[in-house]
Each structure stands twice: as C-alpha cells, then as structure tokens.
Amino acid sequence: MKILVAVKRVVDYNVKVRINADASDVATDGVKMGINPFDENAIEAALQLKEQGKVSEIIAVSLGTNANQDVLRHALAMGADRAILVETDSKLQPLAVAKLLQVIVAQEQPGLILLGKQAIDDDAGQAGQMLAALLNYPQATFASHLQLENNELLVTREVDGGTETLALNLPAVVTADLRLNDPRFVKLPNLMMARKKQITTLNAAELGIDTASRLTLIKVAEPEARKAGMMVTSVEQLLRQLRDHEGINL
Amino acid sequence: MNVLVLAEHDGQHLNPITLQAITAAQFWQAPVHVLVAGNALDSLLDSLSDISGVAKVIRAEASHLATPLAEDIANLIVSISTDYRVILAAHSSFSRNALPRVAALLDVAMISDALEIKADQTYVRSIYAGNILTHIQSQDTRQVLTVHSSHYIAASTHGGKAQVSSISVPEAFHKTRWISTKKAQSDRPALSSAKVVVSGGRSLGSAENFEQILSPLAAKLNAAMGATRAAVDAGYAPNDLQVGQTGIVVAPELYIAVGISGAVQHTYGMKDSRIVVAINQDPDAPIFQVADYGLVADLFTAIPAITAAIQ
Numbered sequence: 001m002k003i004l005v006a007v008k009r010v011v012d013y014n015v016k017v018r019i020n021a022d023a024s025d026v027a028t029d030g031v032k033m034g035i036n037p038f039d040e041n042a043i044e045a046a047l048q049l050k051e052q053g054k055v056s057e058i059i060a061v062s063l064g065t066n067a068n069q070d071v072l073r074h075a076l077a078m079g080a081d082r083a084i085l086v087e088t089d090s091k092l093q094p095l096a097v098a099k100l101l102q103v104i105v106a107q108e109q110p111g112l113i114l115l116g117k118q119a120i121d122d123d124a125g126q127a128g129q130m131l132a133a134l135l136n137y138p139q140a141t142f143a144s145h146l147q148l149e150n151n152e153l154l155v156t157r158e159v160d161g162g163t164e165t166l167a168l169n170l171p172a173v174v175t176a177d178l179r180l181n182d183p184r185f186v187k188l189p190n191l192m193m194a195r196k197k198q199i200t201t202l203n204a205a206e207l208g209i210d211t212a213s214r215l216t217l218i219k220v221a222e223p224e225a226r227k228a229g230m231m232v233t234s235v236e237q238l239l240r241q242l243r244d245h246e247g248i249n250l
Numbered sequence: 251m252n253v254l255v256l257a258e259h260d261g262q263h264l265n266p267i268t269l270q271a272i273t274a275a276q277f278w279q280a281p282v283h284v285l286v287a288g289n290a291l292d293s294l295l296d297s298l299s300d301i302s303g304v305a306k307v308i309r310a311e312a313s314h315l316a317t318p319l320a321e322d323i324a325n326l327i328v329s330i331s332t333d334y335r336v337i338l339a340a341h342s343s344f345s346r347n348a349l350p351r352v353a354a355l356l357d358v359a360m361i362s363d364a365l366e367i368k369a370d371q372t373y374v375r376s377i378y379a380g381n382i383l384t385h386i387q388s389q390d391t392r393q394v395l396t397v398h399s400s401h402y403i404a405a406s407t408h409g410g411k412a413q414v415s416s417i418s419v420p421e422a423f424h425k426t427r428w429i430s431t432k433k434a435q436s437d438r439p440a441l442s443s444a445k446v447v448v449s450g451g452r453s454l455g456s457a458e459n460f461e462q463i464l465s466p467l468a469a470k471l472n473a474a475m476g477a478t479r480a481a482v483d484a485g486y487a488p489n490d491l492q493v494g495q496t497g498i499v500v501a502p503e504l505y506i507a508v509g510i511s512g513a514v515q516h517t518y519g520m521k522d523s524r525i526v527v528a529i530n531q532d533p534d535a536p537i538f539q540v541a542d543y544g545l546v547a548d549l550f551t552a553i554p555a556i557t558a559a560i561q
Contacts, residue, residue: 026377095359159431164432214358218372225540231545235545250559
C-alpha cells in the first residue's frame with residue numbers, strides 16, 4: 001500500500017509575521033520558510049506505518065513554486081521515498097489544493113492520504129476534508145492515534161471535550177494533530193541522501209484544474225492589541241482590584 | 251433564500267455556541283432555519299422552537315446520526331442545500347470536521363472562523379494565529395462558513411415560535427464506522443462556555459501540581475480549567491484543556507493565567523476574555539502585555555493564597 005502525504009511550505013512558526021509595505025498582504029519576502037508543523041506529524045505517521053511493515057511506499061506531494069523543493073527535500077530526508085511537486089504561481093486556496101491533490105490521488109492510487117490538520121499560515125483547516133469529499137472517501141480529522149489492521153484504519157480523533165475513535169475503510173483521508181507523534185529530527189547524512197531521491201515536477205496548469213481564487217483578499221490589518229493593564233504587588237491588591245473595580249464577586 | 255444553521259448538541263442539550271451562531275445568522279435578514287441531526291430528539295426539540303429568531307427547526311432523525319460522522323452530516327446538508335444561500339455553524343471540532351466537506355461537495359470556498367460578517371459575502375477572519383486580520387470577499391453565490399461564536403451574543407431561548415419539520419435522511423455512509431467517544435469526566439463547566447477559566451502553563455512542573463494547585467481555585471470560582479500546549483505536551487493536563495490556536499478559543503469574564511509565558515499561539519485562544527489576570531514569576535513574560543492585572547509572584551504560594559482568600 002502506498003501513502004500520499006501532502007506538505008505545505010509556510011512561514012516558519014517562530015517568525016512574527018508583518019504586513020507588507022502597501023498593506024496588501026502579509027510580508028513573506030526574505031522571511032524564513034519551512035514545512036507546516038502539522039505536516040511533519042503526517043510524514044512521521046506514514047513513516048511509522050512503513051516501519052511496521054504495512055506500507056510499501058511513501059510519496060510526499062507539495063503544491064506551489066519551485067521553492068517548495070525545500071519542504072519536499074525535508075520530507076525525503078525524514079524518510080519519504082519520492083516526491084511530487086505540482087508547480088503553480090497561483091496562491092492556492094483549500095478547494096484548489098483539494099482538487100489538485102485529487103488528480104495526484106487518481107494517478108498514484110494511494111491507500112491512505114495524510115495531511116496536517118491545518119496550515120499555520122491561513123489557519124483554514126479545510127483541505128483534508130475537502131479532498132475526502134471530492135474522492136467520496138472516509139475521513140478522520142485531528143488524529144492523535146492511528147492503528148492499521150486488515151485494511152481498516154482505527155483513528156482516535158481529538159474533539160471538543162474528549163476523543164472519538166473511528167474505523168475507516170481504506171482508501172481514506174486522515175489529518176494529523178500535533179499529538180499524533182513526535183516527528184523525527186532530520187540528520188545531515190539523511191539530508192544528503194535525500195538529494196538523490198526523485199522529485200517529479202508537474203505543471204498545475206496542465207492538470208486541467210481551475211485553481212482560480214474564490215476568496216478575494218480585500219485588505220489585511222494588524223489586530224488591535226490588547227492593552228497591558230496594571231501590575232499589582234500582592235494577592236490582596238489583586239483581589240481588591242477585581243472586587244472593587246471589576247465587579248467580580250470573589 | 252434562507253440561512254441554515256447547523257446545530258450542535260449532545261442529544262439532550264443544545265450547545266450554547268449554536269445560539270451565538272443563530273445570532274450571527276440574522277445578518278442576512280432572511281429566514282433562519284436550524285438543522286438538528288441526531289437520534290431520539292424529542293426532548294431536545296421541545297426547547298428549540300422557542301429560540302428567538304428561528305423560523306424553522308429541521309428535524310433529521312436516524313439511528314446512525316446518534317454519533318454523527320462528518321460524512322453523514324455533509325451528505326444530509328447537501329441533500330437540502332438548494333433551499334439555502336448561506337450555511338453556517340459555530341466554529342468547533344464538529345463543524346470544522348463537517349462543513350469543509352459540505353463546501354467541497356457544493357464546489358464553493360469555505361470561510362473558517364469568521365470574526366465578523368461585514369457585508370453579504372464579505373468577512374473578517376484572522377490568519378497566522380490571530381496575528382493578522384484579513385477582510386475577504388467570497389466570489390461564490392453560496393456561502394459556507396463557521397463563525398467565531400464568542401463574538402456574538404446568544405439568541406434568546408424564549409419568544410420564538412419556529413415550526414418543526416421532519417426531513418428524510420440520506421442513507422448512512424458505510425465506509426466509516428463510529429467505535430467510541432470518550433468524554434473527559436468533569437463536574438466543572440465546559441471550557442468553551444465557562445464564565446471563569448483558570449489556566450496553567452509548564453511552570454506548574456507536574457501533573458500532580460497542576461491538579462493540586464489549580465483545582466481548588468477552579469472549584470471555588472466554579473471555573474473551567476485550561477492549559478497551554480506546552481503543559482499538555484508535557485503531560486500535565488489532558489489535551490481537551492488546551493487553549494490556543496490549535497486548541498479551544500475561550501472568552502470568559504475572567505481568565506486567570508497561571509505560570510503561562512504568553513506565546514501568541516496561546517494568547518490567540520484567550521485574548522477576547524473580559525479580564526485577564528496573569529501570575530508569573532518572570533517579570534518579562536509576554537503574558538503581562540495582554541493582562542489587565544499582572545502579579546509577579548511564585549505561583550506555588552500565590553495561588554493557594556488567592557484560593558484561601560476567596561469566599
């Protein structure tokens with residue numbers, strides 16, 4: 001069985017993002033980029049299933065410009081077997097991502113498609129569910145545990161107030177939460193070896209998918225910051241403020 | 251054209267976030283219909299037709315909807331979607347799971363966690379863990395969205411007189427099976443709707459400390475307990491307590507941040523709280539920049555002292 005893992009290139013999670021000079025979008029020029037953290041969990045989950053002898057091949061796929069080679073190399077260095085870059089200059093929204101991935105699924109016929117539960121740039125959290133819908137596949141989002149047995153995947157999902165466990169017939173789509181696993185570190189020799197692995201490049205425009213944006217960005221702004229209040233010096237002063245000035249019944 | 255609100259409930263009670271979504275739905279000044287999907291809905295439905303601002307309650311009852319799957323909810327919504335120009339729900343793990351599936355089946359973009367509805371098809375939503383606000387305009391004629399429920403006042407549960415109509419439910423999606431649900435056992439209020447939240451960070455040092463230090467304070471305040479991702483990852487607190495970008499977003503009257511440094515991923519989840527109190531030993535902790543009241547103190551002495559001083 002093959003696993004397809006989708007990886008997104010995003011602004012590094014440590015970077016404090018800013019608005020660009022003409023306030024038309026987020027400034028990304030010269031900003032450190034990297035793999036979306038949840039997608040690393042998705043790769044790790046695929047690697048662990050392969051190490052259990054249940055998977056023959058792991059294919060990483062990324063959609064974007066040639067610069068996305070770096071996150072694919074990262075996936076290959078972690079242990080993915082080969083990679084596909086679907087090249088496009090368009091700023092892809094989740095529905096377009098799902099449609100492009102659907103084409104790759106049709107070509108590769110994976111038994112399982114893994115994605116991160118959301119990307120830390122647009123925080124949409126939609127692509128996995130949309131892909132599952134287009135394929136009419138079972139889905140399990142926010143996965144914190146996976147177990148593959150007899151062509152059925154048991155997935156424990158993190159839901160508000162607890163967890164839920166589902167059994168999915170394969171093929172299926174699963175999105176990874178952070179607590180699914182601890183992604184392995186990439187060692188330098190692996191990074192060197194990853195250079196020898198194959199990245200196939202496809203042109204998104206030739207795949208016959210309409211990737212036009214459905215959501216027009218009108219403007220971006222920095223939110224009004226919550227203002228710092230006062231420092232108190234004792235527990236007594238804190239409680240007095242809350243009781244007398246904020247009307248909190250303590 | 252009508253507006254459809256997907257209700258969230260546990261079979262007995264409506265989740266209060268649905269009342270907030272119903273308020274958001276009034277924006278379009280069109281009849282608001284509330285879809286209630288489940289099994290054995292008699293007692294739940296009794297209370298729903300009184301909700302103010304609801305024209306119709308749509309009852310979708312089937313045994314397989316007792317533990318609803320995203321696949322089944324999506325197919326159900328799509329089966330009635332021609333009557334609706336807007337389909338929305340409060341942003342939650344339930345709606346985040348199901349509505350993107352609906353949007354893809356309808357071939358429309360989805361707007362996740364809208365903070366504000368500016369105009370028909372125009373929304374404000376945040377990106378980068380709340381660091382940037384975007385105004386976006388949908389080009390689709392049909393709108394599918396989740397709304398940031400804490401930005402809306404709950405619709406009144408009295409004064410309405412919605413008609414209830416039952417619909418036939420599409421057959422179950424057979425390729426996914428529900429196995430089990432584990433609800434965290436707690437006699438505390440639910441984190442997402444609690445009036446007071448006591449949250450702990452990694453400085454608590456252990457699961458035992460987390461419980462022993464925070465629990466008595468939470469009990470006295472009738473507060474929900476919350477945690478940072480660092481505390482959850484360290485095993486001090488269960489994951490369903492996580493407040494932040496990838497956890498739960500809360501907006502209580504009072505938020506008490508104990509030993510929390512204040513990473514943006516965490517503050518995203520609590521910055522709409524009315525009053526924020528931060529207690530941290532590090533005077534430079536960023537949490538003090540978003541706190542109404544800050545106390546630089548050792549939490550292991552300050553929290554028991556606060557607990558003791560509260561009636």
